[in-house]
Amino acid sequence: MKGLLLKDFCILKKQMKLMVVFVIFYAIWAVAAKMPTMMGTMVILLSIMMPISSMSYDEAGQWYRYAFSLPIPRRTLVLSKYVLGFLVSLGGLVVSAIGNIIILALTNGENALESWLTIIGFLELGVIFLSIIIPILFKYGVEKGRLFIVVIAVIPSLLVALLGSTLKTSGTLMPSAELLQAILYSSPLFTLAIFLISFRISVGICRKKEY
Secondary structure, eight states: HHHOOOOOOOHTTTHHHHHHHHHHHHHHHHHHTTTTTHHHHHHHHHHHHHHHHHHHHHHHHHHHHHHHTHHHOOOHHHHHHHHHHHHHHHHHHHHHHHHHHHHHHHHHTTHHHHHHHHHHHHHHHHHHHHHHHHHHHHHHHHHHHHHHHHHHHHHHHHHHHHHHHHHHHHHHOOOOHHHHHHHHHHHHEEEHHHHHHHHHHHHHHHHHHOO
């Protein structure tokens, strides 16, 4: 497992350097615009793309054909991608949290609660996105799976925008604070359940697939 993760991080080294540049850019922009959520959300979005990039490089180099000829369980190979996704998401959260604290201090703590809730919400959405897309990429490959990535990324955004517009024009009451609090507390468990179910599906796909 350690060797598989090391291989992925070595492949993604250049992208990580580029990510540092983006973090600095969005941090400066967030301070100038007084929008502490900007840097955090962008860091998390960039982080969750790392496992997808790793799978893209693996497919281009025909890594799976070689890896599955080795005495390594397919379950372990699949698990390495999920651990990679977890680690980069956790790293993105840490960087986002540190950046958010600094930016809130520079902007006199404006919209502090909103910024933290937004970062956590984007992290959970990112993990759910990975949980949906990784099995698809194992099933169809990255090239064929690009359409699924676009659809999965775009459709929820359109649905949320449409729902928000509908609620606003119809005058429907927004959920109570108690309901929103319950959703906030239960969402990590829901996200973890999706992540574990996704892992089991991916293992099943890889055990049946020929490379």
